[in-house]
Amino acid sequence: MSVHLSPAQAEAAATLPAPSPSPASKPPKFPAPKFSARRRGGVTRKRTSILLTVLMGVMAVYALLPLFWLIVNSTKTQSSLFSSFGLWFSSDFALWDNITGTLTYNDGEFLRWLANTVLYVVAGAGGATFLATLAGYGLAKFDFPGKRGVFAVVLGAVAVPGTALAVPTFLMFSQMGLTNTPWSVIIPSLISPFGLYLVWIYALEAVPTEVLEAARVDGAGEFRTFFTISLRMLAPGFITVLLFTVVATWNNYFLPLIMLSQSTWYPLTVGLNSWNAQATTAGGEAIYNLVITGSLLTIVPIVGAFLFLQRFWQSGLSAGSVK
Template structure:
């Protein structure tokens, strides 16, 4: 006689089905194994370039061609490479780093501020032409930034702003995607009942925004800020056509000039400095994500309003 029995599922695991004395995993468990394997593959795929960068940044110029790319060389030169990167060519790497920080603080910070204020206003106030504004924002999101680079260059050239920091900062202030994201987030994150209660208590709109709405918008603000920081930090095409003076280069253009110099016949062979500079370039982005991740959460307004 074949006995068939089923047991209650254990915590964290799918049900075990016993048939003929043999245990079989449910389809849910098999899907979990598949997802785990796929996640592991994606993790390796994501971290492999970073591992290659860390390993090769620790090699000398000769060690790059002497040892395998995914293993360390006998000469560990990470700290000397970092020192050489900051001192090479009169310390121009430090200037590029400061330029990038300037563009991020002014451009990405300003874009986040404008997107937050405008998105909140569009979500919580009604005015004539609101649907037209929505259509314009959606259309702007669909237009890639590279398509606007040449018209932007022509406009800034006529204004005499090319080869200046304003040529990078001003275009970075416009973030249609950030505005749309804050618009949709503010519509649900800030309940209308809270705003009405604050107005009944005599609070002005600015007081309501800064004391009540702004804390509730924190997850959306952090999300928009991270998107803007990454976009500005990795901005390449716009500085490429706007800037000619190396003193105003961001890190992306500066490292590309080093790489071109390293591949030019008769130029300094500085591939180790290019790799080390690339590693130093991604460290601030990683730090920004790690520092801001605790603010990156949703549901701050959950339970604030009773049904």
């Protein structure tokens, strides 16, 4: 995985306590204010710096160029991929043919993988968010024996590299008969320590203890209070966690690669890689145009979600990073 933070680890990136939290960095009110409304880094209004804008422009080009390359090349046929200039369109516009090709290749296995991915996202990310919300709320609003222990163990385990877990998890699951089933991908996705942490921090402030006490006086059960009152107050935190776990499961590669040996249950990531790898196997058909178009189709929903829900993940990151 990668600085190389995979999404899962990147989530974890926000979880460790800062080595030496500076007195200056107060936790932001969560959700953080919209960025446009925030105070700028200085006191007085400053002139625009052309040099700085140009340098940031270079970084933006670096970030966007490969995506542009992907869009351009998904419009090319396999042969013009080889014959035309990489950063511009060729004379034939084959995007629609490529999309049809991607969706129908090998009896439409791409669609099957898409459905699998959606299943993993709904069950894995949905479940992870639910468990994290429940537990984060429990940590924030109840005192119980072993509470400190729970926190220490969860934080400590985050530092254990995923590598150390992957192979033993596979062996364990294979003895339990879970490998090659959707469960082997869903169950490990159900834990989001970052989500737990975020909801915990959020619930401390967002759910007033007096409200819970009032509900208790009225004789409402704790779970009833949670589902009817608290959950609504936790909604922004819940949505942030959901977005990040959705990204983590949508982009998951290592885990399904290990757990699944048949393509029936592949998610898009593993499936795409198998299409790419088949060109190098004996007798395999090279389908680079479909790999490229499939890659584009894979990132469209997730990039779209990020752009559309900017407000949420940005406040989520600010909540996690300064603590």
